[in-house]
Amino acid sequence: MSKQPNFLMFINDQHRADHLGCYGNHIVQTPHIDDMASRGTRFNKFYVACPICMPNRATLMTGRMPSLHGVRQNGIPLPLQATTFTHLLRAAGYHTALFGKSHLQCISANKIEIGLPIRDPNKIQPPSEISEATRSIWNDGQYDQELPPTWKEDPNFEPNLPFYGFDEISLAIGHSDRVTGHYSRWLAERHPDPDSLRGPDNALPSNKQIKAPQAWRTRIPEELYPTTFVAEKTIEFLNGHAKKRSEKPFFVQCSFPDPHHPFTPPGKYFDMYDPEDVPAPRAFFHPVEKLPPHVAALHAERDQGNAKKTAQRAFGCTEEEAREAIALNYGSITMIDDSIGRVLGSLEKNGMLDNTVIIFTTDHGDFMGDHQLLLKAAIHYQGLIRVPCIWVDPTNPNQGISNDALCGTLDLANSILDRAGIEGFNGMQGLSLSQIIKGGNGHDSMIIEEGQRRGYMGLEPNFRARTLVTGDWRLTMYSGVNWGELYNLKNDPNEFDNLWNDVASAKIQAELIEKLARRMMDLSDNSPLSTGHGP
Numbered sequence: 001m002s003k004q005p006n007f008l009m010f011i012n013d014q015h016r017a018d019h020l021g022c023y024g025n026h027i028v029q030t031p032h033i034d035d036m037a038s039r040g041t042r043f044n045k046f047y048v049a050c051p052i053c054m055p056n057r058a059t060l061m062t063g064r065m066p067s068l069h070g071v072r073q074n075g076i077p078l079p080l081q082a083t084t085f086t087h088l089l090r091a092a093g094y095h096t097a098l099f100g101k102s103h104l105q106c107i108s109a110n111k112i113e114i115g116l117p118i119r120d121p122n123k124i125q126p127p128s129e130i131s132e133a134t135r136s137i138w139n140d141g142q143y144d145q146e147l148p149p150t151w152k153e154d155p156n157f158e159p160n161l162p163f164y165g166f167d168e169i170s171l172a173i174g175h176s177d178r179v180t181g182h183y184s185r186w187l188a189e190r191h192p193d194p195d196s197l198r199g200p201d202n203a204l205p206s207n208k209q210i211k212a213p214q215a216w217r218t219r220i221p222e223e224l225y226p227t228t229f230v231a232e233k234t235i236e237f238l239n240g241h242a243k244k245r246s247e248k249p250f251f252v253q254c255s256f257p258d259p260h261h262p263f264t265p266p267g268k269y270f271d272m273y274d275p276e277d278v279p280a281p282r283a284f285f286h287p288v289e290k291l292p293p294h295v296a297a298l299h300a301e302r303d304q305g306n307a308k309k310t311a312q313r314a315f316g317c318t319e320e321e322a323r324e325a326i327a328l329n330y331g332s333i334t335m336i337d338d339s340i341g342r343v344l345g346s347l348e349k350n351g352m353l354d355n356t357v358i359i360f361t362t363d364h365g366d367f368m369g370d371h372q373l374l375l376k377a378a379i380h381y382q383g384l385i386r387v388p389c390i391w392v393d394p395t396n397p398n399q400g401i402s403n404d405a406l407c408g409t410l411d412l413a414n415s416i417l418d419r420a421g422i423e424g425f426n427g428m429q430g431l432s433l434s435q436i437i438k439g440g441n442g443h444d445s446m447i448i449e450e451g452q453r454r455g456y457m458g459l460e461p462n463f464r465a466r467t468l469v470t471g472d473w474r475l476t477m478y479s480g481v482n483w484g485e486l487y488n489l490k491n492d493p494n495e496f497d498n499l500w501n502d503v504a505s506a507k508i509q510a511e512l513i514e515k516l517a518r519r520m521m522d523l524s525d526n527s528p529l530s531t532g533h534g535p
Contacts, residue, residue, distance in 0.1 A: 004094075004420055005394075006356040007251040008234075008347060010340055011060075012333075013053070013101065013175070014260040014376065016365030017046070017388045019333055027278060028330040032341035033390070036360055040392030041401040041437050047408035047446040047469055051364040051376055051384045053103045054078075055449070056409055061085065061104065061164060063413030063428035065449060068525050072451040075112065077105040078164065079134075080141040083425050085413035086165025086251065092422045095248050097168040097237050100230035100255030104164055105146040107173050115453030115461040146173050148180045170233045172226045172255075176262040177218040179226040186229050187220075197224070200262075207271075212324035213309035213317075213374070215263040222267035222335070230256050231339035235346040242350035251416070254343060258332040259366075261375060265331035272334060273327040280319045281326075283370035283383070283494040290496050292485055294379055294457035294478075295371055302372075313456065314367055314377035322369030329368065357419055358392040361412065371495075377457065378450045380467040380476050380485075381495055385448050391433050393419070398437075405442025406471065407431060427527030445470045447519050468516040475512040486512070 017023045021030045022037035023044075049059040050066050058064075058071035061084040066072050069082055086096045119125060129136045144150045145159040151173075163169050171181035177198050187194045196202055196219070203216035210216065222228065234254040241250055258265075265272075291299060301307050302316030309315050317325075340360075347353055365384040367373035376384055389407070411430035417423070418432035436442055448467040455461035460480050467476040474495065476485040486499040486509050499505040 004092075004249040006249050006352060007359065007416055007420075008343070008356050009251070009253045009359040009361075009416075010343075011101075011253065011255045011360075012259060012336060012362040013257055014364060014366045015333065015362035015387070016368060016383045017044075017362075017386050018383070019259075019329065019368070020388055022390070023388055027273065029334045030337040032337050032344060033360055036340075036344075036358060036390050036392050038400045040358070040390055040396070040399065041403050041433075043389040043391070043403050043405070043407055043433070045404055045406050045442075045446075045469075045471075046361070046387055046389040047385050047406070047448060048364045048387055049409050049447075050449050051380065052450065053363055054106075056363055057103050058082075059409050060412050063410060063424065063430045065410065065429060065447065065523050066451075067449055068427070068429075068523075072449075073453055075106055075108075075453065077138075077143045079137060080143070080164075082164075083427075084165040085417050085424070086162075088165075088417055088422055088425060089251050089420065090162060090165055090167065092420065093248060094420070095168070095241070095246070095250045096162070096166045097250065097252045098163070098166040098255060099170045099233040099237065099253070100172045100226075101257045102146060102163070102169070102171055102173075102255065105143055107146050107148070109147050109149050112453075115455070146171065146181070148173060151180055151184065166253075168237070170229075172230055172257050175257050175260040176264040177220045177225070177266070178262075179229075179257055182233075183226050183229045187224055190224055210324070211318075211320050212263055212328060213315075213321060214261045215325070215328055217270050218264040218266050220264075220266050222269070225266045225335070226257050227332075227335050227339050230254060231343055234343050238343070238346045238350055238352065242352065249420075254340075256336050256339070258336060259329045260332075261325075263325060263328035263332070265328055265335055269331035269335045270328070271331075273330040275320075275323040275327040278323045278327045278330070280322055281369045281383075283381070283496075284319060284322060284372055286371045286494075286496055290498065291371075292379075292498050293481075293483060294377075294459065295373070297457045298377070299372060312375065313454075314373045314375045314379065316372055317369065317374045318372075319369070322372070322374060325374055326368050329366070354394050356394065357416075358390075359412070359416075360388065360390040361409070362387045378452050378459075378463070378465045378478075379457075380448055380450070380465065380474065382474075382489070382493075385467065385469070389433075391415075391437065393434065393437070396437065401437070403436065405436045406444070406446050406469070407433060407436060407442045408446050410446075425527075426529055427525065429523055445515055445519055447516070447523060466516060466520070468512055468519065470512070470515070473508065473512055475509070475516060477513075477516070 022034040055066040173181035414430035415433040
């Protein structure tokens with residue numbers, strides 16, 4: 001066996017921390033993930049850098065905040081020139097592989113209609129190659145490699161390798177039963193008419209009326225669902241590596257597109273959980289008089305019958321909708337847990353457990369009924385920004401540890417490189433989870449960045465949000481408005497009492513605003529290094 005450890009990283013999509021047994025949930029069944037927690041370290045205060053797929057996944061890959069790597073929102077690809085931790089692993093001799101969701105490039109070909117700058121027709125417009133602050137930023141390679149039309153127009157299309165530092169990839173692009181990419185080819189090899197299985201028009205009849213928005217009983221069976229594809233490809237990789245008896249260490253990312261809306265868990269997972277047995281979350285019952293302006297705006301849309309329930313961003317929901325969405329989401333999570341169990345079984349069967357660091361985390365959370373909301377938006381409640389992270393190191397004798405250090409997605413790249421004994425590249429900003437496990441300090445606070453091209457919830461297009469989380473507090477500021485949010489997480493874990501205008505909290509508010517400014521200064525870029533001596 002190689003002296004350097006292997007790495008197996010599981011990552012789910014829209015999956016909040018408290019939707020796991022090991023994080024205190026007594027309904028959803030996640031025995032394999034819970035077993036991982038019993039053999040490793042569970043981080044309780046693990047935060048995303050941005051609660052949106054593309055920005056946070058780019059942070060995972062680079063160990064840099066969205067304002068630095070440039071992926072500020074969905075729809076901005078990670079530049080191909082960006083250095084990722086997988087580039088460094090490859091350079092040090094690792095075999096790197098990704099199976100499932102990547103989302104480092106755009107996955108929707110829909111035309112952008114809102115939020116772009118309005119050009120002055122009376123001025124000479126710059127050529128496209130010098131229309132951005134970085135010249136020819138999108139002319140250095142292919143940025144349509146995850147767009148469904150690219151795969152549809154060329155049945156033999158393959159992404160360029162290495163893909164952001166991955167030697168080997170099999171992509172599952174999109175969500176629910178409408179995933180494309182390599183998955184579509186895999187499905188077509190196993191069914192004569194794959195399109196007849198997809199979408200709500202081909203859904204199986206349900207024995208009850210489905211109340212949750214964006215939900216249907218998919219016709220795709222369990223054995224052909226994207227979750228199965230991701231697990232199978234990961235198992236094939238592990239079996240192949242063992243068969244070759246390779247001395248080369250590996251990093252493999254097993255990336256599930258679920259749990260995510262639309263809610264389409266297949267087969268037995270669809271009605272595994274009865275909404276009647278799923279209570280509304282405690283944070284659902286937000287007192288009306290205490291709603292902050294943006295949440296009140298979404299509630300008003302719902303109450304007027306104008307909730308945008310088919311879109312990607314959050315909307316105000318009813319208790320019935322929330323409970324059914326949670327039940328369906330639990331089904332997706334349990335299916336993933338079963339698949340993780342099969343992958344871990346392959347790792348053990350091939351004799352790799354003793355030399356493989358296993359990581360479990362998720363991309364971001366979902367309101368899942370908190371504050372009477374579903375999906376996600378630029379409202380940084382804990383259910384959205386706090387995600388699970390489990391680190392299982394076979395060399396660590398301490399097992400089943402719960403760690404309360406402040407850390408997050410920003411730290412994963414540096415953690416993997418540090419554990420592999422590889423120096424990170426200049427510009428990385430994270431800490432090492434291995435060092436935190438050994439007694440090192442976490443961050444004194446975490447920053448969450450978000451920039452939205454569309455305007456909604458009473459906020460103008462291209463608004464920005466910045467959140468500071470400390471051990472006991474969460475402060476959020478929005479551009480273009482004179483209000484903000486301030487919550488005492490210790491005394492008010494449901495985040496009902498916004499203390500922004502509370503006179504008695506003015507001192508702590510000022511201290512946190514200063515800390516936010518200083519932390520943002522600390523997280524400004526230090527790349528590139530100086531190349532010459534100044535005066």
